[in-house]
Amino acid sequence: MNIIDILLAIIPVTIFYAAPLILTALGGVFSERAGVVNIGLEGLMVMGAFTAIVTNLMMADTLGSFTPYASLLLAAIISGLFAIIHAVASVSFRADQVVSGVAINFLALGVSLFLVQELYGAGQTGQVSRPIYSNDIPILSDIPIIGEMFFTHHVTSYVAVILAFVVWFIIFKTPFGLRLRSVGEHPMAADTNGINVYRTRYIGVILSGVFAGLGGGVFALTITGNFSGATISGQGFMALAAMIFGKWHPLGAMGAAFFFGFAQSLSDVAAGIPLLESIPSVFLLIAPYVLTILALAGFIGRAEAPKAIGTPYIKGSR
Amino acid sequence: MLRDQRFINVLIPIISVILGLLAGAIIMLSFGYNPVEGYGALYEGAFGNSYFMGETFVKVTPLILSGIAVAFAFRTGLFNIGVEGQVFVGWLASVWVGISFESPMIIHLPLAILSAGVAGALWGFVPGFLKAKFGVHEVIVSIMMNYIALYTCNAIIRNVLTDRLDSTDRVADTASLSSQMFYNWTGSRLHWGAIIALALAFVMWFILEKTTKGYELRSVGFNQNASNYAGMNVNRNIVYSFLISGSFAGIAGAMQGLGTYGNMFVQSSFTNIGFDGIAVALLGGNTALGSVFGAFLFGTLKNGAGSMPLVANIPKELVDIIVALIIFFVASGYIIRWALTRFKREGK
Numbered sequence: 322m323n324i325i326d327i328l329l330a331i332i333p334v335t336i337f338y339a340a341p342l343i344l345t346a347l348g349g350v351f352s353e354r355a356g357v358v359n360i361g362l363e364g365l366m367v368m369g370a371f372t373a374i375v376t377n378l379m380m381a382d383t384l385g386s387f388t389p390y391a392s393l394l395l396a397a398i399i400s401g402l403f404a405i406i407h408a409v410a411s412v413s414f415r416a417d418q419v420v421s422g423v424a425i426n427f428l429a430l431g432v433s434l435f436l437v438q439e440l441y442g443a444g445q446t447g448q449v450s451r452p453i454y455s456n457d458i459p460i461l462s463d464i465p466i467i468g469e470m471f472f473t474h475h476v477t478s479y480v481a482v483i484l485a486f487v488v489w490f491i492i493f494k495t496p497f498g499l500r501l502r503s504v505g506e507h508p509m510a511a512d513t514n515g516i517n518v519y520r521t522r523y524i525g526v527i528l529s530g531v532f533a534g535l536g537g538g539v540f541a542l543t544i545t546g547n548f549s550g551a552t553i554s555g556q557g558f559m560a561l562a563a564m565i566f567g568k569w570h571p572l573g574a575m576g577a578a579f580f581f582g583f584a585q586s587l588s589d590v591a592a593g594i595p596l597l598e599s600i601p602s603v604f605l606l607i608a609p610y611v612l613t614i615l616a617l618a619g620f621i622g623r624a625e626a627p628k629a630i631g632t633p634y635i636k637g638s639r
Numbered sequence: 640m641l642r643d644q645r646f647i648n649v650l651i652p653i654i655s656v657i658l659g660l661l662a663g664a665i666i667m668l669s670f671g672y673n674p675v676e677g678y679g680a681l682y683e684g685a686f687g688n689s690y691f692m693g694e695t696f697v698k699v700t701p702l703i704l705s706g707i708a709v710a711f712a713f714r715t716g717l718f719n720i721g722v723e724g725q726v727f728v729g730w731l732a733s734v735w736v737g738i739s740f741e742s743p744m745i746i747h748l749p750l751a752i753l754s755a756g757v758a759g760a761l762w763g764f765v766p767g768f769l770k771a772k773f774g775v776h777e778v779i780v781s782i783m784m785n786y787i788a789l790y791t792c793n794a795i796i797r798n799v800l801t802d803r804l805d806s807t808d809r810v811a812d813t814a815s816l817s818s819q820m821f822y823n824w825t826g827s828r829l830h831w832g833a834i835i836a837l838a839l840a841f842v843m844w845f846i847l848e849k850t851t852k853g854y855e856l857r858s859v860g861f862n863q864n865a866s867n868y869a870g871m872n873v874n875r876n877i878v879y880s881f882l883i884s885g886s887f888a889g890i891a892g893a894m895q896g897l898g899t900y901g902n903m904f905v906q907s908s909f910t911n912i913g914f915d916g917i918a919v920a921l922l923g924g925n926t927a928l929g930s931v932f933g934a935f936l937f938g939t940l941k942n943g944a945g946s947m948p949l950v951a952n953i954p955k956e957l958v959d960i961i962v963a964l965i966i967f968f969v970a971s972g973y974i975i976r977w978a979l980t981r982f983k984r985e986g987k
Contacts, residue, residue: 360720360778406967416970419718419778423917424966431959438954439670554908558782565779603794610783614765617775626776 325466330590331583332470336478339582341366341540343481345560346567346574347488348532353569354492355525356505356629360422361407362533363557364429368403369396369537371433374548375440377449388451393477393538400534401527403429408526412519415633426557434550445549453477453542477539484532485575492571501525505627508634518634536560562613569627581609651975652922652929655968656936663961667953676951681958684946685939691946693827697899699938701726703836704891705916706923706930707843708759708884713925714847715880716860721766721781722888723913724788725759729889731792732758733896734903735800737810747813752835752893759889760882762788767881771874777881785909793905806904816898830898837931839887844927846883856880888913915941918962921969937962 345362352359359365373396381388407425410416437446455475462472492498503511504521512518537553545552563581567573588605664674685695705722712719719725733755741747766780800807809815821829847853858866859876867873891912896903915937922936923929944958968975 358778360782410967410971413974414971415973416967417718419720420917420921420966420970423720423914424963424970427914427918427959427966428963431956431963435666435954435956435960438948438956551907555786558786561779562783601794601798603790606790606794607787610786614769614780614783617779618769618773619775631776 327590329466329469331586333474334586334589335579335582336471336474337543337582338585339578340475340478340481340543341536341556342560342563342578342581343485343536343575344539345533345536345557346563346578347485347571348529348536349561349564350488350492350569350571350574351501351525351532352529353564353630354505354627355501355522356508356627356632356634357408357411357522357526358418358422358631359407359526359529360419360561361404361425361429361557362422362529362561363553363555364422364426365400365404365530365533366537366540366557366560367426367429367433367553368400368530369534370541370545370552371429371437371537371548372396372399372534373538373541374446374449374552375436377451377542378446381450386451389453389542392542393535396534396538397531398534400537401531403534404526404530405523407530408523411633412522412526415635418631418633430550433548437548446547448546449542452546453539475539475543477543481539482575485571489571502627504634505629508629512634512636518636522634533557533560559609562609565626566609566613566616568625580612584608647976647979648924650979651972652924652933652969654975655922655965655972658968659961659965662964663957666957666960672951672953677947677953677957680947680950680953681940681943683943683950685943687946689825690827691942693821693825693829695939695942696833697828697830698942699934700830700832700836700898701891701894701912702915702919702934702938703840703931704887704894705912706919706934707840707927708887708891709913709916710920710923710925710927710930711843711847711887712880712884713920714860715856715876716863717767717770717877717880717884718778719763719766719781719881719884719888720778720917721763721784721913722884722891722916723909723911724781724785725762725885725888726892726895726910726912727785727788727792728762729755729759729892730896730903731795731892732889733814733893734807734810737814737897738800738808738902741811741813744813747811748816748897751810751814751897752890755889755893755896756886757889759892760886763881763885763888764878767878767885770881771877785913789906789909792903796903796905800903807902809901810897814897815901816894817901828899830894832894832898835890836894839890840927840931843887843930847927852879888916891916915962918966918969921966 345366349359349362373392376392376395377388380391384391407421410421411418453475455473458472462468500516500521504518508518540556541548541552559581563577564574566577584605588602667674667677684691686692705726708722709719733751736751736754762784765784766777769775769780770777796807797803816830816832818830847857855871856876859873863873919930919933919937922933940958940962944955947953947955
């Protein structure tokens with residue numbers, strides 16, 4: 322196998338795995354930049370995956386080729402609504418944000434599997450008839466080698482990359498982004514300046530639900546094609562890791578997500594590649610997590626969290 | 640006033656549980672089920688006969704340990720969300736020792752349990768050390784350690800302990816907690832671990848409340864600066880706390896490895912023992928006795944849930960919803976407290 326073949330095997334799989342991670346990690350950026358820890362990304366992805374699959378199964382006949390996009394839209398909306406629970410608990414009721422996130426994960430799995438039992442009388446749904454397929458982009462995909470590597474993917478992968486830039490623009494170049502970051506860094510100063518801390522944090526958390534729901538939906542519709550309790554198993558936490566590894570920066574998070582996707586694709590395709598064959602796959606599996614710990618410890622550039630993260634804002638306290 | 644606060648602190652978990660069960664009843668009603676039948680089935684499934692009762696205790700045992708593991712760290716102001724991974728490595732270590740050799744039970748069994756504790760402590764050491772040394776937040780490191788534990792344990796089971804099999808051999812009889820006597824009584828997998836768990840809950844209470852070290856640990860949890868000023872080594876106490884918490888969690892794994900299952904198998908996702916431990920500790924107000932009660936409640940719910948689909952035709956996932964809601968309610972204690980004090984003021 323020469324280098325081109327290896328790249329042709331690895332790059333598409335990398336992008337394939339990275340897309341849902343990018344979307345979910347972007348959600349994490351919104352929430353955490355606003356100062357609310359979101360361990361619940363996993364649960365929000367579960368809700369997204371569940372909604373996307375069920376919508377797809379129910380609406381495929383009426384909506385036709387538009388089905389997957391309607392499914393994703395609904396997944397984003399439902400997960401956004403679901404995230405309100407996390408916002409109410411951690412912003413208004415001053416609950417421990419990590420505990421609330423853990424509860425979100427439990428609740429999402431409980432609710433979705435309960436409803437799957439109600440709807441289908443089984444632990445998992447059937448396969449959807451209209452998943453998202455990969456598409457060749459006209460003209461660009463005809464470029465030799467590069468075309469095959471970069472322009473033959475699922476449309477959602479391009480959307481994820483574009484959204485990363487959009488989120489970067491929103492967070493660093495718009496007044497809303499400045500407000501979002503300010504309530505995460507120093508909520509009292511923000512409050513003094515007339516920024517509604519509670520509302521801004523609610524928006525941050527809800528947006529994290531929207532993006533994580535999209536991520537979960539994309540994962541389900543491109544990779545698994547059905548929904549069960551094991552559909553989302555750790556992707557949300559991996560997205561959380563990507564966000565931290567990317568230093569709470571949208572583009573950093575995207576880079577980290579690509580890197581994690583790369584590690585995962587290596588463990589998939591390693592069998593055919595001479596040098597990689599000798600590495601036990603477990604090292605590739607744990608690589609994202611080990612790297613995140615190293616990044617946090619400051620061995621790979623210090624990862625600095627927003628200052629006010631994890632603390633509920635109580636008006637009038639200092 | 641102090642009595643009042645104490646009373647409210649006990650009241651919050653109780654109200655949360657009632658609210659959670661109430662919410663469960665409302666969900667059952669809105670999906671056309673009979674809540675009385677549903678909860679009846681749950682009760683029968685948890686206590687209906689000696690087999691179910693035995694199995695309930697089997698569920699409760701590791702939850703007591705994971706609960707006190709989380710609670711212990713909480714009291715030191717640390718959030719050990721890594722109990723899940725510490726349970727895994729403890730499980731693996733106990734089974735590893737259990738299958739590797741045979742020796743008299745008086746040596747073998749304690750050694751297997753001890754190695755589980757050491758493995759859990761080592762896994763807890765990483766987030767504790769990084770927190771103490773570099774100020775890294777322990778939650779994220781712990782979560783990452785969970786996944787590292789999951790994949791590493793699976794790889795070791797497949798490649799080291801067996802030749803590409805999905806489960807290990809059974810541990811030697813000399814390292815087993817299972818009991819023929821309990822089996823004859825109940826026909827369940829009830830094992831001696833239940834007693835170990837209760838004993839360790841006592842140990843946790845003793846360390847925290849009756850020793851100097853425990854006083855230091857609690858003090859660090861209350862106020863790091865004040866503790867530092869009083870001459871305590873805050874960083875060292877953080878590491879100690881994680882070591883002790885991790886060893887409780889590791890022994891929770893030994894309960895599975897030496898008692899409930901008697902082996903270890905490849906797992907595609909987490910056991911949730913560690914995450915449930917967070918709920919247990921929270922409900923128990925981070926005390927030893929409270930955690931025992933909390934573990935009992937959640938163990939009962941989880942085991943009783945198994946009978947709900949068969950008897951009342953209700954999906955057992957309902958119980959997961961109830962558990963999640965109880966966590967929300969306890970975590971949102973602030974609002975319950977606010978409602979209680981308001982209610983009281985108006986009553987006067």
